[in-house]
Amino acid sequence: MADIRNCRKCGRIFQYDGFNKNCERCRKNEEEDFRRVKEYLYDNPGATISEVSQETEVEEDLILKYLRQGRLEITGEGGSLVLDCERCGRAIRTGRFCDQCAEEMAKEMRGAFKPPEKEKQKVVNKMFITDMKKKR
Structure with a gap:
């Protein structure tokens, strides 16, 4: 629906x-x-x-x-800059975040969505060919 x-x-x-x-x-x-x-x-x-x-x-x-x-985008220099970065408050020309904050947030996001590393499994019982020959 x-x-x-x-x-x-x-x-x-x-x-x-x-x-x-x-x-x-x-x-x-x-x-x-x-x-x-x-x-x-x-x-x-x-x-x-x-x-x-x-x-x-x-x-x-x-x-x-x-x-x-x-x-x-705001062009030129002077007091007409009206946008501030929503994260750090620095004056920006367009968007919501300054370049530095955008890069930092992108790094944080990449780290947050990184697949977890698999833990190495400890192998307790090992079998070797020589063991197999003895059992025959």
């Missing part, structure tokens, strides 16, 4: 696919918002989030979401 849920944005009922939390219509609207933001930034590189939000009529939270997803 299909999993039916309500859209987080508009409240409409939709068939949940295990990934998207919004209905198809809201996802299309969000993609259109992203396209507008991307086009504005292409024409106005270095614009602040508030400028982009005002000019494109896209909420600042949605623009921050695009930055966290890695779909947009």
Whole structure:
């Protein structure tokens, strides 16, 4: 049986696919918002989030979401850096974690999923060919 849920944005009922939390219509609207933001930034590189939000009529939270997803990146130097690494708090340009924390977490994950080493079994009873000849 299909999993039916309500859209987080508009409240409409939709068939949940295990990934998207919004209905198809809201996802299309969000993609259109992203396209507008991307086009504005292409024409106005270095614009602040508030400028982009005002000019494109896209909420600042949605623009921050695009930055966290890695779909947009902060360029240039200065005080416009608004993203912090969720682990150490260092300023970052895109995503959720800085490169150092991402590498550390990847190492931890590789270590956590490493298959356990098999313990060497101690062989107590050994048989040699000479033993077999004596038994004949």
